[in-house]
Amino acid sequence: MTIIQSIKSFMIRLASMPLAIVILSVLALASVIGTVLLQNQSETDYLTQFGPVWYWVFQSLGLFDMYHSWWFLGLLGFLMLSLTLCLWRNVPRMLKEMRAKKVTMADHAWARLPHQDAFVIQSEDLDGSVEKLKKLLPAWSWRTQQDMPGGMVSMRGDKGAYHKAGYILVHSALLVILVGGWMSVQLGFRGNMSVPEGEVGNEITFLKDTDVQRKTMPFSVRCNSFNLEFFSTGAPKEFRSNLTIIDDGKEVLTSDIIVNEPLYYKGVRIYQASFGDGGSSLGLKLFRLDGSQVVDHAAVNVYQTYTDPKTGVSLEIQDFKAYNVQNMANPGEPKKFRDLGPAVDFVLRGPGLKPVKVRSFMNPFMQDDQNQGMFMMISLTGDNKDFEPLFIGPDFSNAKEWALFHAFNRYAQEEAGEKEAYLKAFKRALNEIYGEDRPADMQDMGLRMLQTTQMLADFPWPFIPVLDDYDQVFYTGLQLAEDPGMDVVWLGSAILVGGLCIMLYVSHRRMWVELSLRDGGISVRVAGMANRNPLAFTQAFNQDLMLLKESFAHQTQEKV
Amino acid sequence: MNATTINSNNLSWSARLHEGSVAWLRLITYFGMALGAAALAIWGMDAYSENGYLPQLLSLHGATWVIGGGIAGMLFGALTRQKQAQYARVVTGLVPWCDGIIMMVALMAVYTLFEPEAALINYEDQSNFFSGRVVMAMNVLFMFSGICYIAYLFAPERFIARMATMSAWAATYAGGSALLLRWYESYLIMGGDIGHAPVSNLYEVFILLFCIISAMYLAFERRYNAHGMGAFVMVLVAAGVFFSLWLDSIGQADIKPLVPALQSYWMKIHVPLNFVGYGAFAVACAAGMAWLTRARIEKTNPQSRMLNTFPTLDQIDQLAYKAVAVGFPAFTLATILGAAWAAEAWGGYWSWDPKETWALIVWLFYGAYLHVRISHGWNGRTLAWWAVVGFFVTLFCFVGVNMYLSGLHSYGRLV
Numbered sequence A: 001m002t003i004i005q006s007i008k009s010f011m012i013r014l015a016s017m018p019l020a021i022v023i024l025s026v027l028a029l030a031s032v033i034g035t036v037l038l039q040n041q042s043e044t045d046y047l048t049q050f051g052p053v054w055y056w057v058f059q060s061l062g063l064f065d066m067y068h069s070w071w072f073l074g075l076l077g078f079l080m081l082s083l084t085l086c087l088w089r090n091v092p093r094m095l096k097e098m099r100a101k102k103v104t105m106a107d108h109a110w111a112r113l114p115h116q117d118a119f120v121i122q123s124e125d126l127d128g129s130v131e132k133l134k135k136l137l138p139a140w141s142w143r144t145q146q147d148m149p150g151g152m153v154s155m156r157g158d159k160g161a162y163h164k165a166g167y168i169l170v171h172s173a174l175l176v177i178l179v180g181g182w183m184s185v186q187l188g189f190r191g192n193m194s195v196p197e198g199e200v201g202n203e204i205t206f207l208k209d210t211d212v213q214r215k216t217m218p219f220s221v222r223c224n225s226f227n228l229e230f231f232s233t234g235a236p237k238e239f240r241s242n243l244t245i246i247d248d249g250k251e252v253l254t255s256d257i258i259v260n261e262p263l264y265y266k267g268v269r270i271y272q273a274s275f276g277d278g279g280s281s282l283g284l285k286l287f288r289l290d291g292s293q294v295v296d297h298a299a300v301n302v303y304q305t306y307t308d309p310k311t312g313v314s315l316e317i318q319d320f321k322a323y324n325v326q327n328m329a330n331p332g333e334p335k336k337f338r339d340l341g342p343a344v345d346f347v348l349r350g351p352g353l354k355p356v357k358v359r360s361f362m363n364p365f366m367q368d369d370q371n372q373g374m375f376m377m378i379s380l381t382g383d384n385k386d387f388e389p390l391f392i393g394p395d396f397s398n399a400k401e402w403a404l405f406h407a408f409n410r411y412a413q414e415e416a417g418e419k420e421a422y423l424k425a426f427k428r429a430l431n432e433i434y435g436e437d438r439p440a441d442m443q444d445m446g447l448r449m450l451q452t453t454q455m456l457a458d459f460p461w462p463f464i465p466v467l468d469d470y471d472q473v474f475y476t477g478l479q480l481a482e483d484p485g486m487d488v489v490w491l492g493s494a495i496l497v498g499g500l501c502i503m504l505y506v507s508h509r510r511m512w513v514e515l516s517l518r519d520g521g522i523s524v525r526v527a528g529m530a531n532r533n534p535l536a537f538t539q540a541f542n543q544d545l546m547l548l549k550e551s552f553a554h555q556t557q558e559k560v
Numbered sequence B: 001m002n003a004t005t006i007n008s009n010n011l012s013w014s015a016r017l018h019e020g021s022v023a024w025l026r027l028i029t030y031f032g033m034a035l036g037a038a039a040l041a042i043w044g045m046d047a048y049s050e051n052g053y054l055p056q057l058l059s060l061h062g063a064t065w066v067i068g069g070g071i072a073g074m075l076f077g078a079l080t081r082q083k084q085a086q087y088a089r090v091v092t093g094l095v096p097w098c099d100g101i102i103m104m105v106a107l108m109a110v111y112t113l114f115e116p117e118a119a120l121i122n123y124e125d126q127s128n129f130f131s132g133r134v135v136m137a138m139n140v141l142f143m144f145s146g147i148c149y150i151a152y153l154f155a156p157e158r159f160i161a162r163m164a165t166m167s168a169w170a171a172t173y174a175g176g177s178a179l180l181l182r183w184y185e186s187y188l189i190m191g192g193d194i195g196h197a198p199v200s201n202l203y204e205v206f207i208l209l210f211c212i213i214s215a216m217y218l219a220f221e222r223r224y225n226a227h228g229m230g231a232f233v234m235v236l237v238a239a240g241v242f243f244s245l246w247l248d249s250i251g252q253a254d255i256k257p258l259v260p261a262l263q264s265y266w267m268k269i270h271v272p273l274n275f276v277g278y279g280a281f282a283v284a285c286a287a288g289m290a291w292l293t294r295a296r297i298e299k300t301n302p303q304s305r306m307l308n309t310f311p312t313l314d315q316i317d318q319l320a321y322k323a324v325a326v327g328f329p330a331f332t333l334a335t336i337l338g339a340a341w342a343a344e345a346w347g348g349y350w351s352w353d354p355k356e357t358w359a360l361i362v363w364l365f366y367g368a369y370l371h372v373r374i375s376h377g378w379n380g381r382t383l384a385w386w387a388v389v390g391f392f393v394t395l396f397c398f399v400g401v402n403m404y405l406s407g408l409h410s411y412g413r414l415v
């Protein structure tokens, strides 16, 4: 065997269907792996999950970014090669088959056709009968051949002759889609850009393997505003950014984008992908617990750290949210959504203090219209999952309660050792702060003061930080993508669907009719076949036959 | 269907509605109306908003789009009337489906009379909605139908088969109209703020799936007189009914607001089309099971009376192929449209997200089925198994991915 021959036989094998099925199966199996094994996670996650040996095995097989690994791409390339060869091998044959429409047929071929019948027309007008037949069955495309021996006329009708085009279209469409996908990967990009309200950005970042890569866009995007809307359940309803595109120093276009409605500029699509705090400026009140009754004010922005000059305690501000809707119902009860109001997240650190994560709310906690005092949540691990509520007791945002707390502590020390010292101290404190004008929930307040005093006695922090005011600024998280392959993919997809419909629903039906003058009448024989759906064809063929017989009825006589 | 043109004079009026140029005209009019409704979503509103769509559709503004589309369709239909002979099979096949949808809308309109008063409606407790009752009726009817079909295998009486078929029809109408009613109900809570099409969570799409499976099967049953297969189809549906009852019991049946990513007209195209695919694959699976069962009975007990209730092996085999031939292009189109939606919502048409990838796996699986069937002429036992296994792959894509894998499609997540 020469080399050429073996290459040829190799290519034929490549173009064969069993190989196609093997490739499809391997692709399917590989895809399963990719969905079971989480892709593009961090190295440490994989190491803890699999241990070093398996990590190394998986890593070298590229399983952590499988869909971009050499072997997966190789498989896709192989598929493209196989498709190309298969088209190259089959298309010429099929085109020839589609065009070939031999009108006449040899007798042994007639004998093999599954559907046949014959009848006689009582007429000698051969041409007229041919014309009439064509009119009776207009859905068939007819060809006639007349110069036959014995004055015979042969006719052939075709329906759905383009059936084979379905095969060609489907397989070329797959090729087109794969090429489009390859163009997307090679020529396109997709990256993220975070732009705080009022600021301008022009650089996107994206992950390539495990490194973060940057790319400067040929234009800049300014975020004029970002807006959030909520349903009354607290679920987000809409994220909307108002953007201005700045190209060459000129503002060219201003538009809103929301999820599902991206902006399109110079081949780049700009999507609303995420959002977050863009560095809101916050004011916090620091309620000093050193007995001085001093309340300090700290001004700080999100993502910055405030360090208290008096104590060296620092607050690393991590996040701010103006709404905190939570389901306040106990498990099993109907849901009860409540907005707990603005809250700031920070990590509190200080000399001799264990760092903790705190979510401090601006408003006191209200339960059934009762003021339950200052409210925050503490997470000792720093993880949001581990937040535990912490009720301080009094509502210090009310200056009188803050004063009352100090008066109470002062009197409690004076009365120490006396019988019912705390009760006396509380009464004296009330007199000092409220005078005759006693608060309505005096009883509860007394209990809370007592609790608070006991709790704060061994409270580690030198002050209680409470959110006081804010000026919220968002950043909008945009995704910018350019994809020159996308339209190619859409084209391929359209061809694919069209081709599938032709391949699956169009059957190539053929009908042959022979008319010959005999014994003062016209002897007719009819035969037909279809390349699929024989059941339906039998039905249709018999109907057409019946129509012919009935229409020629006054001239017809069953042939014996 | 050329025979009908010959003796159309002696057709009854109801048959005439379903044949010939009347059916053609009606079908093209329905298409026009559907296109009008789609055009309203794309061009007729300042910006598409999910909870604005239905009110728009039902307002005068929407009516002009839909009726305009209908009239345009009707004109087109009238001009192309002579074409009807050529497409007769398609037309007579499709018109009843459109009629069915119109019937469901009418049923839904009747149900609205039974809704609780506005004061009694609230988001937290949706148990007093009428759709819940209709769905319950659907559940009962499907199970009853399943029992009848199974009984029919053992006692092949025409009467039992009729009961089975009729309850399956009733259940299908109940399910479809209940879904439409849920669409309407979603506008009754929270001041119409969260209105959306009823294809947004697992519970809703399950109901859709039952109806599609059942309607598709019933169409096949009518054509092939395949009552014996009903047992297999309805067992699948009944299993689904139990699953959806469980979903209901854990509070997954509530109408909930849509996350922003789902607020798109794509949802109404992508999701139902996907379920046409899933439903067809389910029917193919039932056909595969029926084939295997019949083959087994033929071998072990060729005299069994049960064989009379089944179509022949060849017919069942054909039917499975037919179902795949319906499902595969629908699924292909659904996947492509899903990619188009992803390109609009996520910034890329293909992200190798688990749901996407599993859709690809399902697609490859049935693609291979078509290859071995059409090119290699395989049929019978292997392909019966192929259809059965294929449905399990499909099921994993549909439910399994939501339960076990995470990804961008996480809206469908359970609990």
Ligand code: HEM
Pocket (backbone or CB within 6 Å): A015, A016, A017, A019, A020, A021, A023, A024, A079, A082, A083, A086, A090, A164, A167, A170, A171, A174, A503, B363, B364, B366, B367, B368, B370, B371, B374, B375
């Ligand atoms: C999943 C998508 C695909 C579908 C639905 C599909 C469908 C078909 C069908 C129906 C046929 C029979 C055509 C006929 O004889 O009329 C066929 C043949 C064939 N297909 Fe595919 N195909 C797909 C993908 C592929 C791929 C990816 C390859 C390449 C590796 C391929 C290679 C072939 C080959 C070699 C034949 C045999 C052609 C012949 O000898 O007649 N197909 N395909």
